[in-house]
Amino acid sequence: MDVLPPLLRSVALGGALLALAACGSGGLGAERPCTAIGSSPGLSVSVKPPDASRVASASLRVCWDGTTCREPTIELRPSSTTVPMGCDGDGPDAACAASASPDGGKTGFAQVEGLPKSPVQVTLTLRDAQGRTLVDRRVDVTPAATFPNGEHCGEGGPQAALTVADGTVTVR
Numbered sequence: 001m002d003v004l005p006p007l008l009r010s011v012a013l014g015g016a017l018l019a020l021a022a023c024g025s026g027g028l029g030a031e032r033p034c035t036a037i038g039s040s041p042g043l044s045v046s047v048k049p050p051d052a053s054r055v056a057s058a059s060l061r062v063c064w065d066g067t068t069c070r071e072p073t074i075e076l077r078p079s080s081t082t083v084p085m086g087c088d089g090d091g092p093d094a095a096c097a098a099s100a101s102p103d104g105g106k107t108g109f110a111q112v113e114g115l116p117k118s119p120v121q122v123t124l125t126l127r128d129a130q131g132r133t134l135v136d137r138r139v140d141v142t143p144a145a146t147f148p149n150g151e152h153c154g155e156g157g158p159q160a161a162l163t164v165a166d167g168t169v170t171v172r
Helices: 006-023
Strands: 043-046 057-064 068-069 077-087 094-113 120-127 133-141 159-166 168-171
Touching: 043 057, 043 120, 057 094, 094 159, 120 159, 133 159
Parallel strands: 043 159
Antiparallel strands: 043 094, 057 068, 057 120, 077 094, 120 133, 159 168
């Protein structure tokens, strides 16, 4: 049974929407409002060509504090690069276009629950379609805090990035 008349329901809904909009507002003079966008704790992996053409799967083992290890799922997908397509003018209001073009690489992200902002040991293993190991490397990484909305909006999950090029794993 609906206990609120339609007009009262509309006023209540309008008030709730205004309050919600005010929560995201930085107030007068604020540079920009904070959004609800967050960032997951984890590791990104980028495999450059020509290595990427041989890689069919990846696995990670992430350990820290001598007691905690995680083996998150990671799926590598084709990566791309941005190709500029020009602008309709030179002014600050000009609209510009771009498209994505495959670059021959592969990329993926593994969410790692509890990932600290302190040194971790990462073992990255890449395999070909027959399951043969192409890369099996252990690297030390220190994940860093992320700020998906800028530092004024609070901290997201810590992240780190690995790149594989010519069979070598480096930290970005």
